[in-house]
Amino acid sequence: MTPSLRPIRLYRHALSGHSHRVELFLSLLKLPVELVDVDLARGEQKSPEFLARNPFGQVPVLEDGEVTLADSNAILVYLATRYDPSGRWLPREPVAAARVQQWLSVAAGPLSSGPAAARLVAVFGTKLDAERAKVIATQLYSVLDPYLATRSFLVGETPTLADVALYSYTAHAPEGGVSLEPYGNIRAWLARIEALPGFVPMRRTQTAFAA
Numbered sequence: 206m207t208p209s210l211r212p213i214r215l216y217r218h219a220l221s222g223h224s225h226r227v228e229l230f231l232s233l234l235k236l237p238v239e240l241v242d243v244d245l246a247r248g249e250q251k252s253p254e255f256l257a258r259n260p261f262g263q264v265p266v267l268e269d270g271e272v273t274l275a276d277s278n279a280i281l282v283y284l285a286t287r288y289d290p291s292g293r294w295l296p297r298e299p300v301a302a303a304r305v306q307q308w309l310s311v312a313a314g315p316l317s318s319g320p321a322a323a324r325l326v327a328v329f330g331t332k333l334d335a336e337r338a339k340v341i342a343t344q345l346y347s348v349l350d351p352y353l354a355t356r357s358f359l360v361g362e363t364p365t366l367a368d369v370a371l372y373s374y375t376a377h378a379p380e381g382g383v384s385l386e387p388y389g390n391i392r393a394w395l396a397r398i399e400a401l402p403g404f405v406p407m408r409r410t411q412t413a414f415a416a
């Protein structure tokens with residue numbers, strides 16, 4: 206597919222890690238984007254206009270020409286498939302492709318119900334079980350840290366969508382009271398992602414403690 210003539214538009218919130226993973230990947234691919242802030246505090250994501258874009262009433266949503274897509278991981282797959290002809294970010298080789306998918310499932314599972322949920326409680330006051338979220342985060346990072354001891358990135362020696370999907374909520378886990386201090390391999394991996402050409406950070410919030 207050739208790129209559409211209209212610029213890609215990303216409906217997002219500046220403190221949403223799901224939005225940030227898409228923003229980060231667009232930047233790593235050097236794709237120009239028009240960012241549209243959605244006022245989640247005022248419920249703009251539940252307006253009829255926004256629900257027409259995503260019936261689940263959540264950011265991020267991507268518009269690319271005639272294509273409208275919701276769900277951060279689905280958007281990452283779309284962008285890699287459409288705009289990365291090298292296949293570097295989403296390998297076509299069956300085992301590597303499956304391993305990337307495995308990490309996308311982790312991003313939609315324990316990353317979301319662990320560190321992301323703990324941060325929702327601490328930063329936005331969302332009524333979720335913070336202690337349970339921290340237990341899930343600890344379980345996740347107890348697996349991830351030794352896994353990264355012998356690898357530069359999650360799948361192979363170059364970054365893939367797996368790294369993009371897990372970066373944002375891991376880098377911001379301390380905002381939810383999940384310290385990264387015990388996890389040296391994870392911190393080294395975060396630094397490798399932050400050194401990639403085109404890396405863009407997500408804004409930090411006040412609740413973060415030193416990791």
Ligand SMILES: N[C@@H](CCC(=O)N[C@@H](CS)C(=O)NCC(=O)O)C(=O)O
Pocket residue numbers: 218221222223224245250262263264265275276277278
């Ligand atoms: N599975 C979705 C989750 C997106 C999500 O949880 N978005 C949050 C912000 S991080 C949201 O829009 N929350 C507002 C709401 O649910 O009303 C994805 O990966 O994009």
